[in-house]
Amino acid sequence: MHNPRPRLASEQVSAIVVGAGAAGIAVVGNLLELLHPDSVVLWVDPNFQGGRISASYREVPSNTRAKLFVEYALAVEAFKEIAEKTPKPNGISALQELEPEETCPLEHAANSLLTLTSGLSKHPRVRISYATVADPQWSSASSSWNMRIDENGGTVNYVEAPIVVYCTGSTPTVSPLPAAMLSQPMNLDLDIALRPTNLRVQLPRNRPICVGVIGASHSAILVLMNLVQLRVNSHPDLSVRWFTRRKNLRYAVDKGDWILFDNTGLKGISAQFARDQLEGDKISEGPISEIITQVLCAGGPDKEIAAYTQELPACDYLVQAVGYTRNPLPGIHDSLRFNHETGRFMENMANNPVPGLFGAGIAFPERVVDRAGNVEMSVGFIKFMRFLKRVMPAWVKEYNDSKADDLYD
Ligand SMILES: Cc1cc2nc3c(=O)[nH]c(=O)nc-3n(C[C@H](O)[C@H](O)[C@H](O)COP(=O)(O)OP(=O)(O)OC[C@H]3O[C@@H](n4cnc5c(N)ncnc54)[C@H](O)[C@@H]3O)c2cc1C
Structure with a gap:
């Protein structure tokens, strides 16, 4: 992951978000709220179809009450704007019509993800790429990740960003x-x-x-x-x-x-x-x-x-x-450990946070301890959102601080 020879990047952005399921959508929404107003987020997924909930589980009954899907879908400013501006009925307005205390077929949750995806992809600070990512390399000189982006059509690009967030999901074990x-x-x-x-x-x-x-x-x-x-x-x-x-x-x-x-x-x-x-x-x-x-x-x-x-x-x-097993992360060393309290990747031996590298979603959930002392991984739309709201200000602070320093240089 540490690059002996610097690779030329065709583009520099503030953050790269990998994956467009419930977690990736939540990360993009929070970044828009937390990052400098002139920042650009590159969002990468081969499909942009709402992740696994939409691709595979539309017929599955939810284990979450409808009101929690609504809370997720309106949790940040960018989402609220999408809900207001998208002609109704849309995926979010349909969720709001459901009995809030009842569970529902996941089709409804999936449609709200599609509405959010469509809205975010038109946002002036979001650039989307139908692609998969591979081979991230850290450059100490630029304090950035250089990421290979393999577009669906076969083109390969290299993009640099100080923040990379993996929301790449899991597959049945x-x-x-x-x-x-x-x-x-x-x-x-x-x-x-x-x-x-x-x-x-x-x-x-x-x-x-x-x-x-x-x-x-x-x-x-x-x-x-x-x-x-x-x-x-x-x-x-x-x-x-x-x-x-x-x-x-x-x-x-x-x-x-x-x-x-x-x-x-x-x-x-x-x-x-x-x-x-x-x-x-x-x-x-x-x-x-x-x-x-x-x-x-x-x-x-x-x-x-x-x-x-x-x-x-x-x-x-x-x-x-x-159970479910994390999808492969091409180019990420097995020696890295994920910290389920902070959302950061850690160097396993030294236990130091890897700069600018984060994770969220079913593959990288928060670890919680309930009042009876049971330790669980916290998985679900609203749980991803609450975790991100807690940890993301710290992820972004370093980057925003360095941007502020640049202004005074
Ligand atoms: C059967 C089932 C039922 C569930 N029911 C509920 C429920 O009722 N309520 C609830 O809140 N939660 C539920 N969940 C939990 C959770 O909300 C879902 O698992 C959700 O799909 C997780 O979202 P995610 O974004 O982490 O992953 P995913 O939805 O899997 O999305 C991952 C995305 O990453 C992309 N990706 C992967 N690798 C790469 C790469 N190298 N480059 C670029 N893109 C990549 C994929 O294409 C995909 O779009 C359920 C889960 C399961 C399995």
Whole structure:
């Protein structure tokens, strides 16, 4: 990352924001508020389509109440202007029409991201590039990052900026299965399983099939819900094996002025389904037991491997809902560590902040400790926004201070 030979930059900007999902949008909005009024932000994404929520999860029920999406969509001045100036109905006005205390299909959240993206891309201080970034190199001489921008059309540019923010998102984790298994089920992508319309066409309906589902989080429970619906509506020969480490599911609990397990507990429709269908004897004796067989994998890695080895060969397909892994960051060394309190990257050994390099979003969330002492990663539109409002003034201060110094030089 430290450059032996300086590369020529075709352009200099105040900041480069990488990624145009919920986090990248929030970062651009905050930068416009915090940076010098003559600053320019370069915003890079290959699609500018609202990130993963819009690309993959439109059909998924939210785990957040509609009012929190509205709070996010109006959280900074630039967003408010977009909401006012975009002809109605638009993605934000449609959100405002929803019942504020209820959850909603993520389609609504996705449409608000598209409205914000369109508005920000027309902002006079934002330059957008349909591209991916790679190979950042720090120049001490200019106190800037020199970033390679690979445009979708094949052109390569180099751009310099003192501030770079990665909001590059994460992808469902797929873990290796025990090698000793006689036959392995086909991997069914979590993103497909979360989308009922895709799932319906992906799974054959002319023969008995068994789908394994690993996990007990929000995503896993949504997949179970989708599979049960499929069995009822179109796939009468479908059965499900549900591999879970948890006998007792974890729910978010509203404590009045705080929420226990706010980030890891089930909420909304998935919590309702779990309470109604999966708890206690219902999973083994209720009507759902004709569709879902629970396989408990508690007791440590050896027991888990034994359960997989015995039960997975009966599955034709397997959905792994076991978490999300950061997307690759081309050119960023593995030795860098992300500081979940400040949003900065750190040099691992020295534990010094890397100058001008920051992260946000599902790949780089804030770490929070709730009042009961539980440590969680804080993931969600409004959580990204609140974290950024807390940490970004410090990110930008160094740059604004140096601009002010320039004026007096
Ligand atoms: C199933 C599911 C349901 C969720 N439900 C909710 C909910 O109800 N409410 C809520 O608030 N949150 C929810 N979330 C959490 C969170 O809001 C989303 O995960 C959100 O999509 C995260 O936004 P992001 O910007 O961090 O990442 P993403 O949306 O993944 O966006 C990352 C962007 O970075 C771009 N990118 C990646 N690499 C590069 C590169 N090298 N160069 C340029 N661009 C790059 C990608 O093209 C993409 O556009 C949910 C998450 C999941 C997985």
